[in-house]
Amino acid sequence: MKLKFADRMANVKPSAIREILKASSDPNVISFAAGNPAPEAFPVELVRKISDELFATDPISVLQYNITEGYAPLRDKLREVCRTHYHVGTENDDIILMSGGQQGADLAAKCMCNQGDVVLCEDPSFVGCLNSFRQFQAKLIGIEMDDEGINLEKLEAAIRAHEHIAFLYLIPTFQNPTGLTMSARRRREVYELCKKNNILIVEDNPYADTRFRGEAIDPIKSLDDDGVVLYLGSFSKILAPGIRLGYAVGPKELITRMATAKQAEDVHSTIWSQRVACRFLESVDLDAFAKHLGDIYRRKCDLTLALLDEKVAGRFQYTRPEGGLFIWCTLPDGVDMLDFCARCAADKLAVVPGNAFLAAGDEGKTQSFRINYSTPTDEQLRQGVEILGKVAHEVIG
């Protein structure tokens, strides 16, 4: 039988990142392409212990249906953690548990975005969320970034140029893919601009607890006294991504609609994950835990940077991140970036071509590619950077 698909899915291609992740399951390929947190950062023993206790004391409620908004004690605990640790959430906000931060992008688009509406975003930005917006047939408008984050003049111009803006999607801290962090001053400017123009900000903050250098900067949501910001948090980097758990803090009427939308998508998120996360938050000192995560990521990042300094030796540029999982590499003008990435792949190193992250997608042009230092082992980092150096030497000289 011939199927006729809905317009929104007729021509959608799978995310380049997920496809590469699949390809890079070839054990002979070194993957700098993933966005996986470092396995050594998973609190395995704690999760095992919590899970044991749950099955010993309360197995039925770990396995039974629960309400869409999330396990009530976890919502309460998160409200407290959001206020004290992340400095977000007021009495005008509500909170909902979700199946990963990704579902926040999906639910935000589902609740806010009619077909053809504009979603503004940093350019480049996280392809997974851009794909969520594309599937609700948003028109993506990417805004250039400068050293302080999204460029304010270009953002203002885009707001003037477009009607029907559903929201502005931002990753202000350790942005994926660039690793850039928006300055405190820019955060306030962007907040005020959006408030003035009645534009919702969707602030995605999955890398919040991975800082290993520099001064912490509060989320844009910490400035929010007027229901301007929907804040998306995630357990993927502080606990584990396989449990698929994230949350959103935002204006009550939006959270209510997100709950209705989520109800029709997956009823609620896995209860085992929610119960484990709740006891995890009750068990750890999150400041100390974030410092421990930072130590792990600092070591891996510094190793990678030292290897790049040694092997690439100025042939291309790369960022020196203060947190997060990624280094953003930029080839000199005149070098064919896609060809460079293909040569790496031929030598058994997977990296993600930068245009995967552009609002314009495959049509967009960039000299950059993304590498990840959290997933590979030290030995794989050594071998992978060796390949980068070799290809850079061949192509750039």
Next chain:
Amino acid sequence: MKLKFADRMANVKPSAIREILKASSDPNVISFAAGNPAPEAFPVELVRKISDELFATDPISVLQYNITEGYAPLRDKLREVCRTHYHVGTENDDIILMSGGQQGADLAAKCMCNQGDVVLCEDPSFVGCLNSFRQFQAKLIGIEMDDEGINLEKLEAAIRAHEHIAFLYLIPTFQNPTGLTMSARRRREVYELCKKNNILIVEDNPYADTRFRGEAIDPIKSLDDDGVVLYLGSFSKILAPGIRLGYAVGPKELITRMATAKQAEDVHSTIWSQRVACRFLESVDLDAFAKHLGDIYRRKCDLTLALLDEKVAGRFQYTRPEGGLFIWCTLPDGVDMLDFCARCAADKLAVVPGNAFLAAGDEGKTQSFRINYSTPTDEQLRQGVEILGKVAHEVIG
């Protein structure tokens, strides 16, 4: 700040069932309103043992990201189980794991349904899935049922009357809410009609393994040699609903698009759930396990029917199911059904008014309401039916 929501979510109300579930968390209310499987049916010890083993042998891969389509060994095992136990799936089909069967309805609508397209369904049908279709702005057309299932002449008439039919949604076995099972003959007739008219059937089969009386009838998907049927399975009733795990078996090009859609919704389903489900299927004889489930549900159903026979004594009609979780009650003409349900609620018994399940929603008219016998304890069943009898006596005489 004033938010302007997308049209699809501007006026959506939360599912009546979920809202009642929330209300019925009041410990003083006896809930016949839920659709929870019986807690005594959960294989708690087995899940605990499997989870222990996973954390002892392979904790990292339980916690790390995985691919969208699902944990590969579980997909393989399910392909085998689907062929041998459910008699569905050919070499032209593919399989994807999902976050509950509910996500199958969501992804089917996302992939197949443009705004304004028609979704045909049994009337009444499962409100959770109807809400998924509504959120993609489908036009729901409910088709009356008779003793053999969806009425064939009315289905044919609806197919003739409408263009742009996205699919036909069916729950052929122990239909929710009516508990009716479509005859083998009707299944073949519906399949042939849809094949001839190029209409996708979305066959939802969450109650597959709960039969406790009568002859098993194979799913419509077992007839499918032409990619006409998308089959939705669930672990909610054979393992546990809180793990949020279901799967879809269907034409490859549809499963590919569902994977792309799911990628943008939640990346993948919880890995712990998938690993537990995989070992569960490897550990149990599913025929024997289904018989064990049937024994649990037969006992609860028979107790409820005996109580209804005693307390209601012909004042209203009710079905005598052969499986599933529900009894469908129908009041005599002239009795105000909503008033009857409200009186029950005032007496601390929650039931679900039948119009919650109609394609026309709150606008629709029915004399029926749904009661669930799987969640309440025996004592609650006794007290609840006592209230039903009392209200019936007051209202009907």
